[in-house]
Amino acid sequence: MIEAVIFDWAGTTVDYGSLAPVIAFKKAFKNAGISLTDDEIRRDMGMAKWDHIGKILELDDVKQQWKEMYSKLPTDDDRKKIYEDFQQSLLHYLREDTDLKTGVLKTFNYLKEYGIKVATTTGYTAEMMKIVQEKAADRGYTPELVVTSEDVDGAGRPSPAMIQFIMQKFNISDPKKIIKVGDTLVDIEEGQNAGVKTVGIVEGSSLMGLTQVEFDELNNEEQIAKRNEVKRKFESVNADFVIDSILDLVQIVEYLNESMDKKW
Structure with a gap:
C-alpha cells in the first residue's frame, strides 16, 4: 500500500x-543588467535556488551579456549578490501572494x-x-x-x-x-x-x-x-x-x- x-x-x-520564482529571478538579474527569458529560468526550475542561479550564470547568453556589461565573467561575489537580491524579491512576493x-x-x-x-x-x-x-x-x-x-x-x-x-x-x-x-x-x-x-x-x-x-x-x-x-x-x-x-x-x-x- x-x-x-x-x-x-x-x-x-x-x-x-x-510565477513567484520567475519574477524574482528576472528582477535579481535585471538589477545586475542581465535580461533573462522565461525558458532560461524554467529549464532548471526546482533546484535549490543557489544552485539554480549557478546554472543560469553558466548559460552562454548570460555569459555574453555579462562580458559586454562588465568585461569579465561573473564571480562568486556576483553570484552571492544576485542570490541576495533574489531572496529579497521572492520573500516579498511570497508574503503578498501565495x-x-x-x-x-x-x-x-x-x-x-x-x-x-x-x-x-x-x-x-x-x-x-x-x-x-x-x-x-x-x-x-x-x-x-x-x-x-x-x-x-x-x-x-x-x-x-x-x-x-x-x-x-x-x-x-x-x-x-x-x-x-x-x-x-x-x-x-x-x-x-x-x-x-x-x-x-x-x-x-x-x-x-x-x-x-x-x-x-x-x-x-x-x-x-x-x-x-x-x-x-x-x-x-x-x-x-x-x-x-x-x-x-x-x-x-x-x-x-x-x-x-x-x-x-
Whole structure:
C-alpha cells in the first residue's frame, strides 16, 4: 500500500504557473543588467535556488551579456549578490501572494482519510518556506513534514537526500510505497534517484509556464496542445505517471494500491 506522498510546492500545490520564482529571478538579474527569458529560468526550475542561479550564470547568453556589461565573467561575489537580491524579491512576493491550487485541499483530505502521510520537498530555503507554509496552513493545507535542502546539508534536488530524510522520519523502508509529485523535470529526477514512484502535474506547472488566466483564455484545442506539450516533456524523462490536475492523483494512488494487492 502507498504509505506516503511527497509533494513539491510552487507550481504543484501553490502558485499556479510557479510565477513567484520567475519574477524574482528576472528582477535579481535585471538589477545586475542581465535580461533573462522565461525558458532560461524554467529549464532548471526546482533546484535549490543557489544552485539554480549557478546554472543560469553558466548559460552562454548570460555569459555574453555579462562580458559586454562588465568585461569579465561573473564571480562568486556576483553570484552571492544576485542570490541576495533574489531572496529579497521572492520573500516579498511570497508574503503578498501565495494561493493554493485548485484541488489541493480535497486531495490532501483524501490522503489523510486513508492514513497516507504527506510530506514536501522544495527548492525554496527554510526562510521562504516558513512564509509559504504559514499561508498554506491558514487555508487548511498542513503537510506533516516540510523539508528543505538545509535539512540535508545543502543537498538539493535532484539529489534524493530530502526524500531519504523523509523516509527515515516516517520509518518507511520501501521507496515503492512512496509517490513523489511535482511540476518540473527536476522533481521527477529527484524521485527517480530515490527509487520512488513519480508523478508529473501538467496544469499550473512550471513546465507549462502559464497563469491561470492565460490557460483559461485558451480555446479547447489550444489547451489540449499545451497539455500534450508538457506531457511529452515528462514522458521524455520517464515519469511513472503524468496527470492534468492534482485531483487525478487519487486515481494513481488507488491504481498502485490495487496493483500491490494483486502482487500479494
